[in-house]
Amino acid sequence: MEPLMKSRTLLVLATAALLSTSVLAQTKKTTRPTIEGVWRVVEVTGGPNDIKNSNPQPALYVFTRKHYGHVGTFGGPKPRPDLPDDLTKASAAELLAVLGAPFAASAGTYELAPDTVTFRPIVAKLPRAMAPGATIKSAYKLDRTTLMLTQISAPLGPVAKPFTFKLARVE
Numbered sequence: 001m002e003p004l005m006k007s008r009t010l011l012v013l014a015t016a017a018l019l020s021t022s023v024l025a026q027t028k029k030t031t032r033p034t035i036e037g038v039w040r041v042v043e044v045t046g047g048p049n050d051i052k053n054s055n056p057q058p059a060l061y062v063f064t065r066k067h068y069g070h071v072g073t074f075g076g077p078k079p080r081p082d083l084p085d086d087l088t089k090a091s092a093a094e095l096l097a098v099l100g101a102p103f104a105a106s107a108g109t110y111e112l113a114p115d116t117v118t119f120r121p122i123v124a125k126l127p128r129a130m131a132p133g134a135t136i137k138s139a140y141k142l143d144r145t146t147l148m149l150t151q152i153s154a155p156l157g158p159v160a161k162p163f164t165f166k167l168a169r170v171e
Contacts, residue, residue, distance in 0.1 A: 033144045035063045035112065039167035041072060046150070047163040059104070061147075061167060068119060069107040106136075115139055116152065128155045145169045 041059035045052045057079060059072020073080060080101050083090050106124035110117055119136040121129045128134065137152040147169070151162035 033142050035117070035140075035142060035147065036065060038062050038170040039147055040170050041165050042168045043166035044074070045164045045166075046161065048161045050161075060170070063110070066109055067107070068110045071105045072103070074102040074104060117149070126155070131155065
């Protein structure tokens with residue numbers, strides 16, 4: 001191979017190496033934490049009775065790029081009792097203990113601002129949350145594996161004594 005041909009080959013290889021390094025550097029962005037994923041509630045604090053519950057009942061939040069879903073049972077560290085296999089034999093007290101227990105569910109769209117998340121329910125346990133224009137706002141803090149949500153407002157207006165939910169990333 002002639003020296004000029006070797007030089008051109010080396011120049012082409014060096015240029016290709018530089019370009020591929022540049023492309024890799026551009027695609028390898030610093031990954032910022034994202035709210036997208038599945039989150040489990042691991043602690044509930046605050047509220048009207050200023051509680052601290054480090055063993056809350058099961059609750060999940062699921063966030064996609066634009067939508068969310070939330071479902072959870074609330075009411076202290078003790079799980080709800082089970083009902084008899086034959087529901088016709090359940091007493092009113094048993095039914096109330098299970099079906100009347102605090103339960104929350106909603107799903108819809110959300111928007112993130114620097115420190116707040118605004119939820120716009122499409123479907124919810126509470127009809128008022130589905131009213132046209134209804135929103136739920138929470139302050140949030142996010143790191144890679146922990147998401148903190150503190151209520152700011154509900155469909156009825158500002159929340160005077162808000163709950164704070166600590167969530168752990170499931171996936």
